[in-house]
Amino acid sequence: MADIIYTYKNQVYANITNKCDCACTFCVRTYHDGIGESENLWHKKNPTVEEVKAAIDAFDFTGYEEFVFCGYGEPTCEIDMLIEVAKYVKEKTGLRIRVNTNGLGNLYNKRDIVPDLAQVIDSISISLNAPDAESYNKVTRPQFENAYEALLDFAESCNKVIPKTQLSIVDVLSPEDIKKCQEIADSRGIHLRIRKFE
Numbered sequence: 001m002a003d004i005i006y007t008y009k010n011q012v013y014a015n016i017t018n019k020c021d022c023a024c025t026f027c028v029r030t031y032h033d034g035i036g037e038s039e040n041l042w043h044k045k046n047p048t049v050e051e052v053k054a055a056i057d058a059f060d061f062t063g064y065e066e067f068v069f070c071g072y073g074e075p076t077c078e079i080d081m082l083i084e085v086a087k088y089v090k091e092k093t094g095l096r097i098r099v100n101t102n103g104l105g106n107l108y109n110k111r112d113i114v115p116d117l118a119q120v121i122d123s124i125s126i127s128l129n130a131p132d133a134e135s136y137n138k139v140t141r142p143q144f145e146n147a148y149e150a151l152l153d154f155a156e157s158c159n160k161v162i163p164k165t166q167l168s169i170v171d172v173l174s175p176e177d178i179k180k181c182q183e184i185a186d187s188r189g190i191h192l193r194i195r196k197f198e
């Protein structure tokens with residue numbers, strides 16, 4: 001059975017689904033079955049809310065400060081579960097809650113999910129990946145035609161109501177592309193995190 005809760009670099013993560021609406025060329029799932037302490041993050045069958053809650057009940061959160069929804073899939077593809085589990089973790093542990101996302105949750109769910117997220121999460125990190133739609137589509141291969149614009153709209157909405165909202169890129173981009181991404185983030189008043197390639 002795949003890990004639902006896993007740890008990596010002293011952070012605790014929830015792997016609630018393997019569903020994803022992108023097929024990123026760099027996706028870790030294409031070359032590893034697990035991350036950090038986990039051996040396998042591929043669910044034979046995506047877990048139910050009860051199974052996720054049971055995994056939370058069985059985990060010792062001592063020493064952790066934040067609970068992160070991240071991988072091995074896109075957590076907003078299970079938005080109802082994400083919201084319910086986030087409430088459960090908050091009530092049970094008081095940890096800060098973060099979501100790492102591709103930012104396409106409104107497109108995937110065909111509705112504005114930001115108000116629901118804002119009720120239960122403290123921070124959100126949205127993968128920008130590229131400085132324009134054309135290069136974004138090449139690297140993330142999303143299911144939707146207008147994904148890049150939708151991602152930016154989503155980030156702007158989040159930035160209004162979620163205490164810590166950030167866009168993120170990895171430093172494999174050229175200095176020129178990083179500068180463009182910075183300008184995009186600055187023009188929307190959103191913090192840009194430039195992550196080191198690992």
Ligand code: SF4
Nearest residue numbers: 020022023024027073
């Ligand atoms: S959005 Fe995340 S899980 Fe989905 S393909 Fe891209 S890197 Fe992989």
